[in-house]
Amino acid sequence: xxxxxxxxxxxxxxxxxxxxxxxxFASGREVSEFIDLRKIGAVVVKSMTIEPWPGKPxxxxxxxPSGMLNAIGLQNKGVQHFxxxxxxxxxxxxxxxxxxxAGNTVQEFIQVTDWLRAAPGVIAIEVNISCPNLxxxxxxxxxxxxxxxxxxxxxxxxSGVPVFAKLSPNVTSITEIAGAALDAGADGLSLINTLLGxxxxxxxxxxxxxxxxxxxxxxxxxxxxxRAVFEVHQAFPDVPLIGMGGIMDHRDAIEFIxxxxxxxxxxxxxxxxxxxxxxISDKIALFLELKGVRNLAALRGRVKVE
Amino acid sequence: MIQHIxxxxxxxxxxxxxxxxxxxxxxxxEAAKPGQFVNLRPGSGRDFILRRPFSIYRVNRRGDWxxxxxxxxxxxxxxxxxxxxxxxxxxxxIVGPIGRGFTIPRKQxxxxxxxxxxxxxxxxxxxxxxRAADKRxxxxxxxxxxxxxxxxxxxxxLGASSAFCTEDGSEGHQGIVTDxxxxxxxxxxxxxxxxxxxxxxxxxxxxxxxxxxxxxxxxTEALMGCGIGICMTCVQSVWNREGTxxxxxxxxxxxxxxxxxxxxxDEH
Numbered sequence: 001x002x003x004x005x006x007x008x009x010x011x012x013x014x015x016x017x018x019x020x021x022x023x024x025f026a027s028g029r030e031v032s033e034f035i036d037l038r039k040i041g042a043v044v045v046k047s048m049t050i051e052p053w054p055g056k057p058x059x060x061x062x063x064x065p066s067g068m069l070n071a072i073g074l075q076n077k078g079v080q081h082f083x084x085x086x087x088x089x090x091x092x093x094x095x096x097x098x099x100x101x102a103g104n105t106v107q108e109f110i111q112v113t114d115w116l117r118a119a120p121g122v123i124a125i126e127v128n129i130s131c132p133n134l135x136x137x138x139x140x141x142x143x144x145x146x147x148x149x150x151x152x153x154x155x156x157x158x159s160g161v162p163v164f165a166k167l168s169p170n171v172t173s174i175t176e177i178a179g180a181a182l183d184a185g186a187d188g189l190s191l192i193n194t195l196l197g198x199x200x201x202x203x204x205x206x207x208x209x210x211x212x213x214x215x216x217x218x219x220x221x222x223x224x225x226x227r228a229v230f231e232v233h234q235a236f237p238d239v240p241l242i243g244m245g246g247i248m249d250h251r252d253a254i255e256f257i258x259x260x261x262x263x264x265x266x267x268x269x270x271x272x273x274x275x276x277x278x279x280i281s282d283k284i285a286l287f288l289e290l291k292g293v294r295n296l297a298a299l300r301g302r303v304k305v306e
Numbered sequence: 307m308i309q310h311i312x313x314x315x316x317x318x319x320x321x322x323x324x325x326x327x328x329x330x331x332x333x334x335x336e337a338a339k340p341g342q343f344v345n346l347r348p349g350s351g352r353d354f355i356l357r358r359p360f361s362i363y364r365v366n367r368r369g370d371w372x373x374x375x376x377x378x379x380x381x382x383x384x385x386x387x388x389x390x391x392x393x394x395x396x397x398x399x400i401v402g403p404i405g406r407g408f409t410i411p412r413k414q415x416x417x418x419x420x421x422x423x424x425x426x427x428x429x430x431x432x433x434x435x436x437r438a439a440d441k442r443x444x445x446x447x448x449x450x451x452x453x454x455x456x457x458x459x460x461x462x463x464l465g466a467s468s469a470f471c472t473e474d475g476s477e478g479h480q481g482i483v484t485d486x487x488x489x490x491x492x493x494x495x496x497x498x499x500x501x502x503x504x505x506x507x508x509x510x511x512x513x514x515x516x517x518x519x520x521x522x523x524x525x526t527e528a529l530m531g532c533g534i535g536i537c538m539t540c541v542q543s544v545w546n547r548e549g550t551x552x553x554x555x556x557x558x559x560x561x562x563x564x565x566x567x568x569x570x571x572d573e574h
Contacts, residue, residue: 054552058529060538066355072538075554271356271537272355273347273399
């Protein structure tokens with residue numbers, strides 16, 4: 001009998017622990033040419049804002065060792081476009097949706113949440129308070145416990161579904177920020193967003209990104225992400241965590257689960273292998289069978305630390 | 307778009323500058339249209355992970371199970387260097403065919419193909435399709451020097467007329483393609499221009515074509531993350547139909563072919 005890889009994520013049953021990382025899957029339409037979306041746990045869509053955002057100038061990406069730096073600037077068509085075009089399509093595909101939301105002010109986060117209330121098929125909201133490419137980078141919400149609490153609390157009060165706060169690794173103590181988000185009412189946490197980075201073209205003596213600095217993703221950041229998930233799980237063992245950061249195969253995914261993640265999100269790997277989410281999901285099931293483990297919950301946080 | 311593990315059918319070095327890979331990929335070859343591209347995954351054991359996009363140079367559809375696509379490229383970095391090292395029977399992970407290719411005109415008959423350097427690559431496939439659709443094809447290639455002109459012998463064969471220019475004068479006219487463009491349009495009775503090459507060339511050709519009332523389809527190049535429309539890295543600034551607003555369209559799936567008159571060439 002096939003192993004059970006379904007999970008309970010903040011009270012919602014998902015058929016697989018594998019979800020998509022926001023901004024690395026658009027709304028699923030393009031990748032659906034390669035995979036059956038019903039085989040993954042949920043689609044975490046690209047962050048949406050109250051108005052359409054045009055994003056940053058190009059170049060928006062620089063490839064770096066075992067990873068990539070991006071400064072896209074949350075280009076998106078706005079929450080109303082999502083509700084009119086993307087969500088009906090996702091519902092037709094019968095895949096649960098986690099809506100990632102972003103904004104420049106607490107008010108903008110509340111407005112997007114209001115639009116999403118009663119949106120069919122949206123099982124959770126992920127509050128993106130950690131995008132490194134906002135206009136005011138020095139005031140990233142997720143870099144300050146009070147700012148984190150004000151956004152997460154406001155979204156929680158306006159939302160009818162569980163709220164996940166997506167945190168930044170670029171902080172001194174991620175457990176402090178995690179605690180602030182949970183105190184403000186977050187039902188779960190998504191760990192981690194990209195690491196702030198920079199690359200320079202030395203022939204031109206210019207930054208490689210038009211946005212100067214950007215967010216680093218890919219396998220280069222995986223150990224940082226595993227550590228963040230581990231620390232937060234140790235501090236808050238009952239809180240559901242979506243772990244992500246450079247997951248390229250099922251072994252990487254299991255590393256996150258053993259560190260304490262309930263679900264795992266695949267980001268940059270989708271760019272390289274559009275079939276990767278389903279492949280990882282299938283191989284997690286196979287791994288459980290081979291190890292004689294009946295369900296995923298038995299693996300969660302299993303890393304032994306003396 | 308499909309993902310396919312293809313087998314290298316042949317590899318050839320073309321002159322000092324270019325490499326030609328022929329890859330068995332029947333479904334991609336069958337579906338491909340001129341102007342589309344494929345995204346190739348570098349081999350394992352390297353410290354870079356993203357795919358590399360390549361225009362489709364030609365397809366060979368003879369023999370269902372053995373249909374091939376050809377890519378012709380220069381070495382720009384460690385990624386393309388790896389592909390230049392592939393040999394017969396090596397396998398390669400391909401995603402394709404990707405993007406909106408060139409449109410074959412219904413009414414217009416006389417087509418001018420303008421290629422800058424390695425940008426001439428997708429125009430060979432286009433020339434074959436245009437000729438099969440009974441169109442007149444003329445070619446105008448430009449490059450830094452003679453060795454950078456892509457396959458001038460075949461280009462001559464494909465064109466009712468052909469012209470070449472090099473910046474150092476080592477072949478044809480010494481100068482750039484726009485020096486010869488107005489004269490070619492006049493002489494060939496050009497009704498549609500297809501161009502591929504560096505942005506500065508595409509911008510100049512688009513402006514010239516628009517001024518002379520000849521539509522210009524340009525195949526653009528951009529740095530890409532995913533090549534399948536999900537990462538938003540490769541956006542091109544394009545005016546909306548009304549000319550009131552600039553949109554950031556994805557080069558990979560909304561392009562790579564755009565109407566040259568609609569691209570906001572000075573925006574990035």
